[in-house]
Amino acid sequence: MEFNLILNLAILSLFCGSIISINLSPCAKWNSSGIAVAGNSIYGSSSNELANPTGIFLDKGKKILYIADHNNGRIQVFLLNNSSNKSITLISNLKYPVRIYVDNQETIYIALDTSKRIEKWIKGATQGVQVGQECRGCSALWIDEEKDYVYMSEWIRNRVSKWSNETENTTTVAGQSDRTGATNQFLNGPKGFYFDKKSDTIYVADTGNHRIQKWLKNAEQGITVAGSSSGKRGEDAASLWFPENVFIDDQTNVIYVTDTNNNRIQRWLFNASQAETIIGASGRGNRTDQLNHPTDLAFDDEGNLYVCDSYNNRVQMFQLIDNQLCSKGNNSINE
Numbered sequence: 001m002e003f004n005l006i007l008n009l010a011i012l013s014l015f016c017g018s019i020i021s022i023n024l025s026p027c028a029k030w031n032s033s034g035i036a037v038a039g040n041s042i043y044g045s046s047s048n049e050l051a052n053p054t055g056i057f058l059d060k061g062k063k064i065l066y067i068a069d070h071n072n073g074r075i076q077v078f079l080l081n082n083s084s085n086k087s088i089t090l091i092s093n094l095k096y097p098v099r100i101y102v103d104n105q106e107t108i109y110i111a112l113d114t115s116k117r118i119e120k121w122i123k124g125a126t127q128g129v130q131v132g133q134e135c136r137g138c139s140a141l142w143i144d145e146e147k148d149y150v151y152m153s154e155w156i157r158n159r160v161s162k163w164s165n166e167t168e169n170t171t172t173v174a175g176q177s178d179r180t181g182a183t184n185q186f187l188n189g190p191k192g193f194y195f196d197k198k199s200d201t202i203y204v205a206d207t208g209n210h211r212i213q214k215w216l217k218n219a220e221q222g223i224t225v226a227g228s229s230s231g232k233r234g235e236d237a238a239s240l241w242f243p244e245n246v247f248i249d250d251q252t253n254v255i256y257v258t259d260t261n262n263n264r265i266q267r268w269l270f271n272a273s274q275a276e277t278i279i280g281a282s283g284r285g286n287r288t289d290q291l292n293h294p295t296d297l298a299f300d301d302e303g304n305l306y307v308c309d310s311y312n313n314r315v316q317m318f319q320l321i322d323n324q325l326c327s328k329g330n331n332s333i334n335e
């Protein structure tokens with residue numbers, strides 16, 4: 001697709017109430033200063049505060065931001081079209097919710113690390129029900145659109161598995177259950193992952209190995225697509241340090257990583273050996289251009305980037321300011 005068309009679509013989407021999703025250029029730029037759309041940096045439990053949030057889910061069309069407010073044990077909802085900055089508590093009294101998946105505003109699935117399970121909360125329910133088998137060190141989840149499978153990553157068991165709703169069977173899709181190492185057959189304390197439905201491929205934040213691994217369908221081993229394949233941590237452009245989540249733009253194969261311990265968001269172009277820092281280039285802190293332990297990210301329909309800035313007790317929005325096509329040589333569309 002032509003990028004001037006993409007720009008037109010972007011403009012159109014602003015006028016049409018963001019029905020159309022933007023296509024992000026691999027060379028897109030965001031404002032390096034963010035705006036707090038949830039939380040005010042103070043660790044607390046009032047309606048405009050958060051306590052080490054770890055997971056976010058954006059309902060793009062409706063502009064609703066759902067937050068796993070980890071240390072408050074609750075799921076908070078912020079209406080992004082409401083300037084009051086106040087949130088509503090949707091579910092409370094949870095034990096350390098880590099990540100969430102929201103299905104059509106009706107049902108919320110929550111990964112509960114210490115409770116070793118994924119809970120499904122149907123709208124209006126007073127209790128969650130466990131879905132899937134035990135999830136030890138339950139660090140992330142994904143539900144496929146047909147709801148046939150629940151994907152979960154277990155950092156304690158060093159694997160990502162899928163559970164079939166129909167057969168109730170659990171199948172490992174990345175890593176080796178209960179075994180760990182830094183070679184390609186293994187994962188080490190995996191956290192977030194991105195599931196690409198089109199190709200049935202899973203991209204895993206292999207957190208303890210400081211890298212992002214891509215596992216094709218039925219693969220016996222992964223392929224390193226970001227970070228050092230040997231599992232070495234680092235602070236340079238070729239490395240990651242305890243990355244906790246990954247997002248793939250499946251139009252361009254660009255990889256976005258929350259490089260958690262480096263307090264930055266990294267962009268890896270397709271097949272690149274080094275990344276660019278798109279947010280957090282000036283190191284850890286609580287200024288608008290800084291992050292402190294980012295754990296999750298999401299994009300809205302206009303291409304704005306949302307970052308769960310965990311230790312700053314806020315979710316930052318970084319506005320897309322330039323979506324121009326890359327100059328020749330670094331276009332990086334999957335060729």
Ligand SMILES: *[C@@H]1O[C@H](CO)[C@@H](O)[C@H](O)[C@H]1NC(C)=O
Pocket residue numbers: 026027269276326327330
């Ligand atoms: C693409 O190349 C241009 C010019 O060489 C450079 O300014 C830009 O930072 C590059 N972008 C990426 C994403 O590598």
Ligand SMILES: *[C@@H]1O[C@H](CO)[C@@H](O)[C@H](O)[C@H]1NC(C)=O
Pocket residue numbers: 031032033034035321
């Ligand atoms: C970036 O955001 C800051 C703070 O909201 C604003 O003052 C500035 O004008 C923005 N810069 C651009 C290039 O949009």
Ligand SMILES: *[C@@H]1O[C@H](CO)[C@@H](O)[C@H](O)[C@H]1NC(C)=O
Pocket residue numbers: 040041042286
């Ligand atoms: C932000 O960081 C500064 C400097 O470290 C600190 O003094 C201040 O208390 C922090 N603000 C909040 C809200 O934590």
Ligand SMILES: *[C@@H]1O[C@H](CO)[C@@H](O)[C@H](O)[C@H]1NC(C)=O
Pocket residue numbers: 062063064079081082
């Ligand atoms: C904000 O979004 C909510 C949910 O989509 C909707 O119910 C509400 O009417 C919207 N409010 C405004 C002021 O647009």
Ligand SMILES: *[C@@H]1O[C@H](CO)[C@@H](O)[C@H](O)[C@H]1NC(C)=O
Pocket residue numbers: 082083084086087
């Ligand atoms: C914004 O949210 C507040 C608090 O939930 C609510 O009282 C107010 O009516 C909302 N305003 C709009 C315009 O939706």
Ligand SMILES: *[C@@H]1O[C@H](CO)[C@@H](O)[C@H](O)[C@H]1NC(C)=O
Pocket residue numbers: 035036037083084085
């Ligand atoms: C909501 O947050 C924004 C960004 O931090 C701020 O500019 C605005 O004043 C806040 N609004 C209220 C009502 O507190």
Ligand SMILES: *[C@@H]1O[C@H](CO)[C@@H](O)[C@H](O)[C@H]1NC(C)=O
Pocket residue numbers: 120131147148150165
């Ligand atoms: C499993 O399938 C049943 C029947 O289609 C459905 O009601 C239920 O919500 C599904 N479970 C999950 C976890 O989606």
Ligand SMILES: *[C@@H]1O[C@H](CO)[C@@H](O)[C@H](O)[C@H]1NC(C)=O
Pocket residue numbers: 167169
């Ligand atoms: C469930 O898994 C078991 C053991 O892996 C296998 O023997 C069985 O055929 C599977 N059942 C279905 C319905 O796939």
Ligand SMILES: *[C@@H]1O[C@H](CO)[C@@H](O)[C@H](O)[C@H]1NC(C)=O
Pocket residue numbers: 271
């Ligand atoms: C990726 O890069 C490697 C070497 O850096 C090269 O051998 C390989 O062909 C590239 N793959 C694709 C699909 O471009």
